[in-house]
Amino acid sequence: MSSKTKLGLFGFGCVGQGLYNVLHQTEGIKAEILKICIKNPNKKRSLPNEYFTLDKNDILFNEDINVVVEMIDDPEAAFEIVKIALQNGKAVVTANKKMIADHFVELYELQQQYNVPLLYEASACASIPIIRNLEEYYDNDLLGAVEGIFNGSTNYILTKIFKDNIDFDTALKQAQEIGFAETDPTLDVEAYDPKYKLCIILAHTFGLFVKPEEVFNYGIQNLSTFDIQYANEKGYKIKLVAFCRKVDNKIVAGVLPRFVKPENKLYTIENEYNGILVESAFTEYQFFAGKGAGSNPTGSAVLSDISALTYNYKYEYKKHNRGAKVELTNNFTVDLYVRYSTSNPIDTSLFSNIKESYSNADSAYIVGTINFNDLRNSDLLKRKDVNIIVSADNKFDVVANTAKTAAEQVEVI
Numbered sequence: 001m002s003s004k005t006k007l008g009l010f011g012f013g014c015v016g017q018g019l020y021n022v023l024h025q026t027e028g029i030k031a032e033i034l035k036i037c038i039k040n041p042n043k044k045r046s047l048p049n050e051y052f053t054l055d056k057n058d059i060l061f062n063e064d065i066n067v068v069v070e071m072i073d074d075p076e077a078a079f080e081i082v083k084i085a086l087q088n089g090k091a092v093v094t095a096n097k098k099m100i101a102d103h104f105v106e107l108y109e110l111q112q113q114y115n116v117p118l119l120y121e122a123s124a125c126a127s128i129p130i131i132r133n134l135e136e137y138y139d140n141d142l143l144g145a146v147e148g149i150f151n152g153s154t155n156y157i158l159t160k161i162f163k164d165n166i167d168f169d170t171a172l173k174q175a176q177e178i179g180f181a182e183t184d185p186t187l188d189v190e191a192y193d194p195k196y197k198l199c200i201i202l203a204h205t206f207g208l209f210v211k212p213e214e215v216f217n218y219g220i221q222n223l224s225t226f227d228i229q230y231a232n233e234k235g236y237k238i239k240l241v242a243f244c245r246k247v248d249n250k251i252v253a254g255v256l257p258r259f260v261k262p263e264n265k266l267y268t269i270e271n272e273y274n275g276i277l278v279e280s281a282f283t284e285y286q287f288f289a290g291k292g293a294g295s296n297p298t299g300s301a302v303l304s305d306i307s308a309l310t311y312n313y314k315y316e317y318k319k320h321n322r323g324a325k326v327e328l329t330n331n332f333t334v335d336l337y338v339r340y341s342t343s344n345p346i347d348t349s350l351f352s353n354i355k356e357s358y359s360n361a362d363s364a365y366i367v368g369t370i371n372f373n374d375l376r377n378s379d380l381l382k383r384k385d386v387n388i389i390v391s392a393d394n395k396f397d398v399v400a401n402t403a404k405t406a407a408e409q410v411e412v413i
Helices: 014-023 075-087 097-102 104-114 129-135 152-164 168-178 192-206 225-234 294-310 370-378
Strands: 005-010 030-035 067-070 091-093 143-147 237-247 250-260 272-280 285-291 332-341 351-359 363-371 385-388
Touching: 005 294, 014 030, 014 294, 030 250, 067 075, 067 294, 075 091, 075 097, 075 104, 091 237, 091 294, 097 104, 104 192, 129 143, 129 192, 143 192, 152 168, 152 225, 152 237, 152 272, 152 351, 192 237, 192 250, 225 237, 225 332, 225 363, 250 332, 332 370
Parallel strands: 005 030, 005 067, 067 091, 250 385
Antiparallel strands: 143 237, 143 272, 237 250, 272 285, 332 363, 332 385, 351 363
């Protein structure tokens, strides 16, 4: 790459402005923004008009630009931009986790075919450099699990619920008012956002390329005051936890709310912060924490990737290229708290073991062991009067000898 990196940006929203801010406050990176492609020419912006263009080709076919930085919301439009940039021999930096998760195999193949790097540290957990650590620091370690809080918006909501003793709807409204949650909060509260990040983490942890539809997500949208009271009585907090874990040469993965005890590292992760636990054979347990939302933290992660490109860094996908000898399975057991309306009982035959139960005139719950595949295909997931939370003492156990791949097991519902 040339002595000075010439950048072409797509999008100048929260992340784009964050990148501009951190780029002009650091002295170690020789990088210059030449052009920024935008959609709305009438929006008031902080930079002179000559920076901006409405034509994507002004960047994609500009021979002076050697790095394309993609920061738009539309994942399909983003993929076309990234694809053309790679085909034109331009390095790419992106923060678009849905685009990456949806097109992971294609993006991997484009990098191999055109021998150009695509970096995306900012796509997973913003300021925490988890992808590069998984690629480099843990490249020869025997990783057992990666799990944690991957979404700052829901963690902010859950923090407000437990610190300020308010209900879910009030906490969500407060998060929306300060910009930590969108007007339509579905991607965050229903756990799609952390699922996309988990798909990326799976590739760099176990070398496993999966489609988002193969990975289960269940969010905090059905959280009730009953669930919060239960957690408080037990001394727990509730966190939305993404997990991938190797169990008997199978990979179990998903995103669900979880009760966490005070001794759990995730218990103290509050507000928009993310926290990630890594388990491995040689280094045992390590913990990463940092801001998971906001323009400057995400902009800083994008800038870190731009810096890495100046010394010709690229992901080598070592675990995948060595031949990942693992597969995703849903055929494992998990200990769950299932709360439901007393007037509309659930099918208790789903539980192979019931450890605790309670009911009053309005609500009831069962804590017990369920096969994850049975859960995914049950009507519990469709019911608004049901909430599901992983037990604080849960241990994942793969069901012996009958495990199928996740794609084979999941019914479309």
